Amino acid sequence: MIPPLIGPRRKNPIARTRQPLLPPGARSRAALGLTAAAALGRFELQVCGACGAVQYPPREVCHRCLSGPLRWREQSGAGDLIAETTVHHSNDLYFRERVPWRLGLVRLDVGPTAVVHLHGGCAPAPSRVRIGARLDKSGQGVLLAFPIEEVPNMADDPQLREMTCDPKFRKILVTDGKTAVGQAIVRAIIGAGADLVWVGHAEPWKKFPGLTDIEALPQVSLVPLDLTDSGSVKEIAAEIGGKVDILINTAEAHRTHGIASRSGVEAARSEMDVNYFGLLRLAQEIGPAMRSRGADGQSSATAWVNLLSIYALSNFPPHGTFSASKAAALSLSQCLRAEMRAAGVRVINVFPGPIDDEWNQMLPPPKLTPDALAKAVVIALKDGLEDVYPGEVAQEWLARWLENPKVLERELSI
Amino acid sequence: MMPVAANTLTTLAADLLSGRIRVVDLTQTLAPEFPQIVLPPEFGQCLPFRIEEISRYDERGPAWYWNNFSCGEHTGTHFDAPIHWVSGRDLPNNATDSLPVQQLIGAACVIDCSAEALANPDFLLTVDHLQRWEAVHGRIPPRAWVLMRTDWSKRTDPVAYQNFDEAGQHTPGPATDAVKFLVDERDVAGFGSEAIGTDAGQAYHLKPPYPCHYYMHGAGRYGLQCLTNLDLLPPTGAVIFCAPLKIKNGSGSPIRALALVPALA
Numbered sequence: 182m183i184p185p186l187i188g189p190r191r192k193n194p195i196a197r198t199r200q201p202l203l204p205p206g207a208r209s210r211a212a213l214g215l216t217a218a219a220a221l222g223r224f225e226l227q228v229c230g231a232c233g234a235v236q237y238p239p240r241e242v243c244h245r246c247l248s249g250p251l252r253w254r255e256q257s258g259a260g261d262l263i264a265e266t267t268v269h270h271s272n273d274l275y276f277r278e279r280v281p282w283r284l285g286l287v288r289l290d291v292g293p294t295a296v297v298h299l300h301g302g303c304a305p306a307p308s309r310v311r312i313g314a315r316l317d318k319s320g321q322g323v324l325l326a327f328p329i330e331e332v333p334n335m336a337d338d339p340q341l342r343e344m345t346c347d348p349k350f351r352k353i354l355v356t357d358g359k360t361a362v363g364q365a366i367v368r369a370i371i372g373a374g375a376d377l378v379w380v381g382h383a384e385p386w387k388k389f390p391g392l393t394d395i396e397a398l399p400q401v402s403l404v405p406l407d408l409t410d411s412g413s414v415k416e417i418a419a420e421i422g423g424k425v426d427i428l429i430n431t432a433e434a435h436r437t438h439g440i441a442s443r444s445g446v447e448a449a450r451s452e453m454d455v456n457y458f459g460l461l462r463l464a465q466e467i468g469p470a471m472r473s474r475g476a477d478g479q480s481s482a483t484a485w486v487n488l489l490s491i492y493a494l495s496n497f498p499p500h501g502t503f504s505a506s507k508a509a510a511l512s513l514s515q516c517l518r519a520e521m522r523a524a525g526v527r528v529i530n531v532f533p534g535p536i537d538d539e540w541n542q543m544l545p546p547p548k549l550t551p552d553a554l555a556k557a558v559v560i561a562l563k564d565g566l567e568d569v570y571p572g573e574v575a576q577e578w579l580a581r582w583l584e585n586p587k588v589l590e591r592e593l594s595i
Numbered sequence: 596m597m598p599v600a601a602n603t604l605t606t607l608a609a610d611l612l613s614g615r616i617r618v619v620d621l622t623q624t625l626a627p628e629f630p631q632i633v634l635p636p637e638f639g640q641c642l643p644f645r646i647e648e649i650s651r652y653d654e655r656g657p658a659w660y661w662n663n664f665s666c667g668e669h670t671g672t673h674f675d676a677p678i679h680w681v682s683g684r685d686l687p688n689n690a691t692d693s694l695p696v697q698q699l700i701g702a703a704c705v706i707d708c709s710a711e712a713l714a715n716p717d718f719l720l721t722v723d724h725l726q727r728w729e730a731v732h733g734r735i736p737p738r739a740w741v742l743m744r745t746d747w748s749k750r751t752d753p754v755a756y757q758n759f760d761e762a763g764q765h766t767p768g769p770a771t772d773a774v775k776f777l778v779d780e781r782d783v784a785g786f787g788s789e790a791i792g793t794d795a796g797q798a799y800h801l802k803p804p805y806p807c808h809y810y811m812h813g814a815g816r817y818g819l820q821c822l823t824n825l826d827l828l829p830p831t832g833a834v835i836f837c838a839p840l841k842i843k844n845g846s847g848s849p850i851r852a853l854a855l856v857p858a859l860a
Binding site: 326384385386388407409410411412413446448451495 | 627628630639640642643645646648691704753754756757758759761811
């Protein structure tokens with residue numbers, strides 16, 4: 182039985198905020214394959230190309246035939262929980278603060294046996310379980326055994342919640358609520374149980390449809406926020422930075438130009454100013470406050486979501502300057518991820534294909550609806566992912582890019 | 596014996612020192628939150644005012660504080676040169692670096708339209724209104740600056756200042772006939788407004804669109820926008836200073852607009 186999460190009591194404003202700690206994060210290069218898959222929400226193990234053996238823990242060669250090549254392949258995770266224990270004492274500082282902690286020994290149907298974290302809903306050993314991979318607070322892939330059947334309050338398990346960024350009871354800043362995407366995300370996170378949502382809006386004199394409806398939601402407070410204005414970002418950081426558990430950066434400037442179709446640099450500069458420098462301003466001002474609250478009780482600072490674009494991977498020439506600004510933002514987000522990791526705050530990059538909005542008017546379907554994008558963001562938070570490619574176009578581009586980035590570049594440059 | 600003009604300047608300096616002549620600041624503060632002109636999003640946009648710290652007695656520069664700022668030529672309280680509009684593009688000396696500086700200091704005629712603008716945000720200043728003003732205050736002299744006082748600058752909330760609805764912007768400005776009258780029959784130096792443009796918010800629908808820009812700049816005259824404190828000026832008798840930055844081939848520039856006014860007795 183998982184007791185339901187109850188809303189956290191209001192924090193005593195003069196109590197010390199505990200410093201974030203991380204579980205052991207050292208991994209071999211081979212083991213990082215597990216992390217890479219977990220970042221996408223997949224449980225993958227090494228499979229030997231020569232003899233077909235599935236192995237865990239990851240190694241440089243096949244444990245059975247000592248050859249290779251070893252390929253990471255997705256696994257169902259089904260297996261038997263053959264033994265379990267609950268740790269009540271640990272000398273590791275991270276686990277010391279989090280005991281009791283349930284661990285189990287699972288024999289996977291595909292062969293290997295693994296020591297795994299054990300979800301509170303799993304029946305006592307022996308029982309059937311399903312292993313999933315999650316990123317822990319160190320940002321490393323770990324294995325967690327789930328019950329086969331859904332149990333009540335599944336997401337509220339304290340061990341699972343350490344590895345996810347569930348919006349439930351969290352205080353969330355959505356940086357731009359003027360777009361359909363921003364508004365869909367606000368609604369989706371409220372649906373997922375967000376406690377409080379600050380919604381940024383720049384240039385208040387410009388009327389945008391839907392903002393009045395968003396403002397009427399009881400969880401929402403509109404806040405002035407313009408990512409092109411350092412003073413505005415500083416101000417919002419000063420006012421609420423120390424309370425933000427999840428930041429979702431939806432602010433975006435998008436024009437539909439390549440190099441030849443628009444003279445001058447001003448349109449491209451406005452894209453860079455929001456998409457790249459805006460992220461930098463946010464990261465400099467709100468990043469430190471979130472890093473200081475990585476272990477601030479049940480609803481600590483937990484995630485930073487960037488709305489990027491699949492064009493960040495490879496330039497889409499009709500939207501060439503936009504693509505370049507998103508590539509710059511992707512690069513910066515990797516720096517942010519490295520800097521936030523020390524506090525256990527996850528940086529989630531979302532790479533949608535074309536969204537069904539004003540600036541993609543001339544692109545044919547399929548186009549991602551704002552609601553579908555919002556749903557993907559909520560799933561990413563609930564599963565604690567790092568990289569999300571929502572929609573058919575994004576999935577297809579990703580597959581082509583992974584297969585051969587040069588081929589994709591050439592295909593896009595028609 | 597001193598030439599008369601030198602005498603005038605000596606007296607001016609003395610009057611400034613004694614306070615018999617007051618200096619009124621007609622300028623809005625350049626700040627990121629001050630609104631800028633809005634165009635359809637597919638057009639190029641005028642940048643709002645932005646400011647970034649270079650250093651502030653810190654590791655970036657231990658003993659000094661300074662900033663880099665950026666903005667458009669038409670940000671904040673600003674000056675429009677004739678080259679700004681297509682109608683003035685081929686005139687001689689039509690840019691901020693080449694225009695004759697003699698015209699940047701001159702008499703101001705302040706037309707009070709505050710009651711009309713309060714009643715109707717789309718108020719258009721007409722020839723009829725100007726002639727009624729002249730009947731009381733005298734003929735607008737050549738090369739005077741005509742300033743349309745609307746008290747629009749008192750709308751300190753940017754939303755009220757911009758005043759947008761589904762039909763676009765609603766701010767007061769001059770009617771086409773008034774602009775032609777001021778240029779052709781009164782030979783003014785320029786036209787100044789408290790709103791975000793010299794033209795009214797709905798001036799796109801006038802004939803021609805944006806008549807103040809079209810005729811003023813087409814005749815080599817100037818525009819001043821986002822002025823403030825016009826309510827502190829007398830209808831006649833003030834002198835304004837409105838020099839733009841000397842930007843090479845510039846179409847305008849933010850300015851520090853000042854007025855000299857006789858102190859009240």
